[in-house]
Amino acid sequence: MTALLANPTANLIITWPLLPADFELPDDPVEDENQPLLAAALRQAISSIPQLMEDALVVSNFALCAGINFPLSTNKEQRTICKAPDWMYVKPVEPKNVSQVRRSYTPHTQGTIPQVVMEFLSETYGEEYSVEFTERVGKWFFYEQIIKVPVYVIFRATTAHLEVYTLKSERYNLQDADANGRYWIPGLNLFLGVWEGSHEGRTGYWLRWWDTEGSLLLWSEERAEQERQRAEQERQRAEQERQRAERLAERLRQAGLEVEEGD
Incomplete structure (x- = not known):
């Protein structure tokens, strides 16, 4: 499957190939100890809800892939690009064989586009706001222009700063929180917000889910x-x-x- 990106600065051709078995995934270290805990807490709260987990892929630091060319580069060959969101929810995805180990996820080929991706900011600068797309691709550009993820969440746990962007007119737009300081996340049909307290030996700010009635998912x-x-x-x-x-x-x-x- 191929799509032409309507962008006057980069006539990108995007494909959705399965990741080759011998493809070497980046082995980037987790940036700080908070990130795995934040990701696990988000998944745990919805794991007891069958309608959210059935046929879904709920993962952290997991390769999200697409094939992209680089028209401004001297090397015109198409390359497979993978980014690893700190948290990602996709539903539905194609079922895999029992003996199969899923190493990556390619939208349109293995299932739908992720409903939401999240990045947890550390103290060092990363790609979370990067719109680079010449010799390499930044995460913001990848989620917005390549994958077209409808909701992009950026969270800094040390300060409780939460940004939720939704895709409108092919660009991410910063959303305003509701009266409770929460954001509606379509696809999960839940509200996302910041909660302060202790969990798994960590005391601080967390991202948590609330249902349509305003009840916290425990x-x-x-x-x-x-x-x-x-x-x-x-x-x-x-x-x-x-x-x-x-x-x-x-x-x-x-x-x-x-x-x-x-x-």
Whole structure:
């Protein structure tokens, strides 16, 4: 499948080839310890919702690929370009064989375009805002002009700074948060926002999901704690009912009335 990018500065030809088995993926190190935790927390919160996980690819630091030529370069050959978003959600994707290990994802060939990609900023400059597209391709340009991901999220966990961009008229536009400071994410049909607290041994700012009713999607330990509290409340209610029944029975005995067991 081939598409011609309508861009007066770069007449790019884009294809969607499967990544060759011998293709060497970049082995870039994770930029800081927060990034894997942020990504895992986003996935964990939706993992218990079957309609979000079925036929979906929910990954972090995973190769998103396309074939691109470089018309301004001396080398006119088409090259496979891969970027690894810090978090990505795609639904639906083509099923893979049980024995298959997915190494990368190519839209249009293996499934649809990702509904959302996210980048978590570190203290060092990266490609998150890069629109370079001559000898190499920056992440912003890749997500916006090549893949055309409808929602691009940029988050700096140290300061809680969150930017959500949506694709309109072939360009990313910065969105305004709602009255609760959250952003609607189509495709997941959830709100995304910043939450402060502790999780997995880390205290700080996190990205979290809220449903259409405004309820926070809980992590597994929060669901377990919620169940523990519910069970404790049931135990307390049962104990209060037992004590009430005992007081009633005692009053009846004092009144000279017989109380049969089980009454």
